[in-house]
Every structure is written in structure tokens, then in C-alpha cells.
Amino acid sequence: MGGPLHLGTEWKKAQELLQNTQKLSVVGQLAAGVAHEIRNPITAIKGFIQLMKTDLVVKKEYFDIMSSEISRIELILSELLILAKPHAIEFEKKDVRTILAQVITLLETQAIMKNVQITTEFQTAMSLLISR
Structure with a gap:
């Protein structure tokens, strides 16, 4: 073993x-x-x-x-x-849906130009701890 x-x-x-x-x-x-x-x-x-x-x-x-x-x-x-200098890392809780919505907003214009439709469907809240 x-x-x-x-x-x-x-x-x-x-x-x-x-x-x-x-x-x-x-x-x-x-x-x-x-x-x-x-x-x-x-x-x-x-x-x-x-x-x-x-x-x-x-x-x-x-x-x-x-x-x-x-x-x-x-x-x-x-x-x-x-x-x-070492810096203390601070974390905050973020909702993944909010982050993805912001990314989709950024990509929307390119998607429309390429005739791509972006759809999202979230079942439950999804949180992440991310550094500030």
C-alpha cells in the first residue's frame, strides 16, 4: 500500500x-x-x-x-x-451571476456582430471568495 x-x-x-x-x-x-x-x-x-x-x-x-x-x-x-512589501490579501464574497452578467455585457456587442446569442440560466446563487 x-x-x-x-x-x-x-x-x-x-x-x-x-x-x-x-x-x-x-x-x-x-x-x-x-x-x-x-x-x-x-x-x-x-x-x-x-x-x-x-x-x-x-x-x-x-x-x-x-x-x-x-x-x-x-x-x-x-x-x-x-x-x-508583503500585502495582506483581502477577500470578499461575490455572486458569480453578477460577475458573469458584467462579462456578458462586455461581450454582447461582439456577439451581436457575429450573430451569436448569449443566454444564461442560473439555478441557485453561486458565490466566490475573490481577492480585492
Whole structure:
């Protein structure tokens, strides 16, 4: 009797490993995107610093652009920190019929254009817990 339970446990471990691998992939893509977004303004700032070294008269525009690029980096980092903070997930009870009615309303125009009639029939109330 240990066989099926062992197989189920191994299957669950494999699924968890796959989920963790997918999460790491998403985190890697996010990190690459953030690094790219931060590198662009840093490259601009570096270029203006090099220009300032060779230019005897430092132009105010250089400082304005560098200040703007630093503000851009600060914004990117602030958004990243907001994403990094754990947030409490709040759930609310929603009636599935209400949600489906809203979706049908959105699709109605396309359905009419394609000569499709959407009909619904609900026997009882169906509720879901969904995050806000």
C-alpha cells in the first residue's frame, strides 16, 4: 500500500519544484527588466559627467538632465520597494451571476456582430471568495 502514497508524494514534490522554478524564472525576468530600467538613466548620467570633464563651461542643461535621470531611478526603486512589501490579501464574497452578467455585457456587442446569442440560466446563487 506504500506505492500509491509514495507516488503521490513524489508527484506533489515535482509539482512544487516546477512551481518554484517558474517563480524563479519570473523573478529573474523582473530583475532583468529593473536592471535595464536603472542602467539607462545611469548611462545618461555617466555620459554627462564625462562631457563635463572635457567641457570648460558646464551647462545647466547637463545638471537638469542628470537630476531628471536620478529622479527616474528613485521612482523605479520606490516602485520596486512597494512590490517587495508583503500585502495582506483581502477577500470578499461575490455572486458569480453578477460577475458573469458584467462579462456578458462586455461581450454582447461582439456577439451581436457575429450573430451569436448569449443566454444564461442560473439555478441557485453561486458565490466566490475573490481577492480585492
